[in-house]
Amino acid sequence: MSTSHIRIEGLRKTFPAPRGGVAVTVFDQVWFGIEKGEFVCLIGHSGCGKTTLLNILAGLDESSGGGIVVNGKEITGPSLDRAVIFQHHALLPWLTVMGNVAFAVRSRHSGWDNAKVRAHCQKYIDLVHLTGSEMKKPSQLSGGMKQRVGIARALAIEPDILLMDEPFSALDALTRGSLQDELVSICAATQQTSFMITHDIDEAILLADKIVLMSNGPEARVCEIVENTLPKGRTRKDMHRHPHYYPMRNHLLEFLVNRANSFKTELSDPGYDPMHPPVTRPGVGQPAARPIDAPGDPLPEAKTAGR
Incomplete structure (x- = not known):
């Protein structure tokens, strides 16, 4: 060990x-x-x-x-090298799917421009099969879709x-x-x-x-x-x-x-x-x-x- x-x-x-x-x-x-x-x-x-x-x-x-x-x-203490997916999705309700994932990505890559952040987020949104739901807010998603956003958000910071x-x-x-x-x-x-x-x-x-x-x-x-x-x-x-x-x-x-x-x-x-x-x-x-x-x-x- x-x-x-x-x-x-x-x-x-x-x-x-x-x-x-x-x-x-x-x-x-x-x-x-x-x-x-x-x-x-x-x-x-x-x-x-x-x-x-x-x-x-x-x-x-x-x-x-x-x-x-x-x-x-x-x-x-906490670190962006360790990402957590909780029992409940813990999404920000006022942000879209793209916005929730981008919020995490910007915390990791503060110097990236909007186009690069968006392209990076899209990669992980596609990975969890949420393509087409980028502009939906959590209230418009099923429980499983919310958890997919949580997974995409965690993976997008490449922990x-x-x-x-x-x-x-x-x-x-x-x-x-x-x-x-x-x-x-x-x-x-x-x-x-x-x-x-x-x-x-x-x-x-x-x-x-x-x-x-x-x-x-x-x-x-x-x-x-x-x-x-x-x-x-x-x-x-x-x-x-x-x-x-x-x-x-x-x-x-x-x-x-x-x-x-x-x-x-x-x-x-x-x-x-x-x-x-x-x-x-x-x-x-x-x-x-x-x-x-x-x-x-x-x-x-x-x-x-x-x-």
Whole structure:
């Protein structure tokens, strides 16, 4: 991890006690790395500090201990090298699609003339398939279109790191799936270093190169790091047919249902080192799964996963 593009090192966040109360340490001794061009998802239950950790990485909040190092420099505040896509679009309602994207671009390139800014914005508006909607204001857009503007705005400043806090959670299933596909294509084309918080197991399997599992708070820690054993180029339509899909999905489901809450008992294991969380590769070395469209009863894994 010492050579990783992003290094989260011994991170701790404690919220001060209210009058007469007790201070709460949401997470402690959080260690993991993110490589250049890697897509990392973080999964954990509410209250483990996922959004707080992302805000610290974005420079919008401060840690109570430890630190985050990017490209060899410790984060001390916000930077245009780190763009954030929030759960809600956070668009400026009085600006058009073009105006919202241009607002971000001008903050990055203050010396550009209007024609250059417009051409640069158009490239990213086209990238998220909003061509023809440049002059529309947020009130004229659907929820999915607003999130597309947020993605275009974030990408248009050409950040070194893209941070996403459950950006598709408020959308309907069809829109969410469409935007996931767009994000897969964009990240594959740009080799964008990305960090996303999600509660959606299938979203993590589709998008992530590796998945960081956080135990429940308070004093949450990294339970383990799961390497995605499904091949690159997977899609929502076919990933469930890969023999590693159900081992991967069931491993993540088992974590959320059971291990996230009971993980503190594993801390006493002499093999657990918070600086080097266990790395797992579900499906590797296991018997190949039967294709789900084969005749016969459903797979036991499918029943377990509620599919």
